[in-house]
Amino acid sequence: MIASPIPLRAGVGLKHEHYDAILADRPDIGWFEVHPENYMGAGGPPHHMLSRIRRDYPLSLHGVGLSIGGAEPLDRDHLGRLATLVRRYQPGLFSEHLAWSSHETTYLNDLLPLPYTAETLSLVSSHVDEVQETLDRRILIENPSTYLRFAQDEMSEIDFLEELARRTGCGLLLDVNNVYVSAANHGFDPTSYVDGFPAEHVGEIHLAGHARLAADDPAGPLLIDAHDRAVHPAVWDLYIRFVTRAGARPTLVEWDYDIPAWSVLFDEAMAAERILDGH
Amino acid sequence: MGTDALQRALVRALIDPDAALPSGVVGSAARFNIHRNNIASSLIAVLASRYPVIRRLVGDDFFQAAAGTFIASHPPQSPALIEFGGAFAAFLAALEPAASLPYLSDIARLEWARHAAYHAADAAPPDLSRIAGLDPDRMSLLRFTMHPSAALVASPFPILSIWRTNSFDAEVTAIALDSGGETVLIVRPHLDVVIAGLPGGSDTFVAALASGATLGAAARTAAAHEPAFDLTMTLAELFRAQAFAAITPSMI
Numbered sequence: 001m002i003a004s005p006i007p008l009r010a011g012v013g014l015k016h017e018h019y020d021a022i023l024a025d026r027p028d029i030g031w032f033e034v035h036p037e038n039y040m041g042a043g044g045p046p047h048h049m050l051s052r053i054r055r056d057y058p059l060s061l062h063g064v065g066l067s068i069g070g071a072e073p074l075d076r077d078h079l080g081r082l083a084t085l086v087r088r089y090q091p092g093l094f095s096e097h098l099a100w101s102s103h104e105t106t107y108l109n110d111l112l113p114l115p116y117t118a119e120t121l122s123l124v125s126s127h128v129d130e131v132q133e134t135l136d137r138r139i140l141i142e143n144p145s146t147y148l149r150f151a152q153d154e155m156s157e158i159d160f161l162e163e164l165a166r167r168t169g170c171g172l173l174l175d176v177n178n179v180y181v182s183a184a185n186h187g188f189d190p191t192s193y194v195d196g197f198p199a200e201h202v203g204e205i206h207l208a209g210h211a212r213l214a215a216d217d218p219a220g221p222l223l224i225d226a227h228d229r230a231v232h233p234a235v236w237d238l239y240i241r242f243v244t245r246a247g248a249r250p251t252l253v254e255w256d257y258d259i260p261a262w263s264v265l266f267d268e269a270m271a272a273e274r275i276l277d278g279h
Numbered sequence: 280m281g282t283d284a285l286q287r288a289l290v291r292a293l294i295d296p297d298a299a300l301p302s303g304v305v306g307s308a309a310r311f312n313i314h315r316n317n318i319a320s321s322l323i324a325v326l327a328s329r330y331p332v333i334r335r336l337v338g339d340d341f342f343q344a345a346a347g348t349f350i351a352s353h354p355p356q357s358p359a360l361i362e363f364g365g366a367f368a369a370f371l372a373a374l375e376p377a378a379s380l381p382y383l384s385d386i387a388r389l390e391w392a393r394h395a396a397y398h399a400a401d402a403a404p405p406d407l408s409r410i411a412g413l414d415p416d417r418m419s420l421l422r423f424t425m426h427p428s429a430a431l432v433a434s435p436f437p438i439l440s441i442w443r444t445n446s447f448d449a450e451v452t453a454i455a456l457d458s459g460g461e462t463v464l465i466v467r468p469h470l471d472v473v474i475a476g477l478p479g480g481s482d483t484f485v486a487a488l489a490s491g492a493t494l495g496a497a498a499r500t501a502a503a504h505e506p507a508f509d510l511t512m513t514l515a516e517l518f519r520a521q522a523f524a525a526i527t528p529s530m531i
Binding site for chain 1: 280281282283285287289290293303304305306307310311313314317321322325354355356357358359360361396398399400401427428467470
């Protein structure tokens with residue numbers, strides 16, 4: 001198998017609930033993305049189905065467990081498993097998150113925030129270097145959705161990501177929903193963030209739905225990066241704003257909980273594709 | 280506080296709801312609880328998907344509480360969550376409030392074996408036609424490699440009957456706990472996991488085969504353990520479920 005580049009089209013996060021519909025209908029969709037952690041068994045139906053889909057579509061791997069922002073050395077076993085999947089499926093893109101999830105022997109299954117400091121920048125940079133060397137490719141790092149901040153912060157998230165890309169040569173994955181969620185939670189302007197994001201490094205865009213949590217928080221309701229519904233109109237507006245400035249990028253619709261019928265997810269992707277076609 | 284110390288303190292606070300937030304974290308307890316909830320609810324959902332019959336047997340409230348306690352004491356050790364939850368059977372066996380359901384941990388072992396078989400390495404089952412006509416003396420010299428997905432769970436309780444009615448019946452059938460133990464084979468020869476009952480003593484027999492014994496030696500070991508061991512019926516079930524990956528020697 002040779003790598004198929006991810007086209008300047010819309011794709012969706014592949015869910016096992018949709019395997020049958022996709023294999024029966026062979027929909028005209030640009031690409032699929034999966035979490036490699038879900039394909040870390042030795043065999044069985046997950047690999048069988050993914051191999052069949054990979055024969056017909058480009059694939060992107062979007063890691064959730066590497067803990068790139070972790071203070072400790074990267075988990076070499078996990079990196080090895082990722083390298084095995086990269087060799088097997090020859091993905092067009094590989095991305096991970098600006099976040100951490102492991103400490104000592106515990107894996108917390110969430111994308112946890114880190115302070116943006118000179119120390120964490122050099123830590124994350126060395127981890128990205130190691131991943132890119134091991135996988136022998138440029139990777140993309142995604143801006144997180146956050147609920148907490150740190151008194152230790154020394155720079156903005158955008159400055160952190162831009163310097164990370166400059167030091168390591170990695171690309172960036174702009175998650176527009178994460179921008180909207182973080183902006184609401186921390187009270188900054190999402191438009192300024194999207195306008196200031198270093199477009200030259202952006203290799204992929206994510207869109208997803210979010211939830212509103214009427215939590216007991218002094219700042220008012222919190223937004224949660226829930227991936228459980230359609231993309232919010234305000235997130236579509238931010239997306240249009242970014243591609244109008246920066247041009248088309250491969251764009252993924254993520255929908256991971258309360259998963260809808262295939263046709264609903266496909267229509268969301270087509271809505272993104274119509275916007276891409278205009279730019 | 281350096282990044283390492285900060286993350287260590289955050290992990291402690293994320294797992295223990297009574298732990299204080301580390302200094303430097305800016306945000307309300309409600310915000311911090313989003314992460315606590317993400318971790319707990321996502322991992323409970325993983326366990327619920329792996330142990331649906333346990334959940335049905337104990338009810339959702341009990342399951343949520345037990346899974347939450349399990350996660351706090353046995354958090355995942357790897358981002359490959361396919362490996363997470365194998366210790367749940369041993370945890371349930373020692374769980375005081377579940378002591379009135381002594382079969383629970385054996386059902387959990389069955390459900391874990393089913394999950395493990397789903398993700399196990401693939402292997403094409405061998406063609407059995409070439410051994411079909413062998414005379415018994417030659418047959419007894421064969422050695423069998425178990426399929427990489429195969430596992431056996433033997434229990435003093437009727438775990439297969441309990442598992443079946445709780446997996447497939449809208450209204451569960453009452454199972455008498457003293458109706459006898461059951462030995463269950465779990466294997467995935469192709470894409471679907473097969474779950475089949477095996478005769479008593481077959482767990483000793485399969486363990487002997489798996490350790491490299493010939494068919495004849497394994498049968499003697501099983502008969503020594505279980506006088507009523509039925510070799511013909513056991514082999515017929517193992518063949519029917521396609522529980523083997525290879526038979527050697529390849530030419531007889």
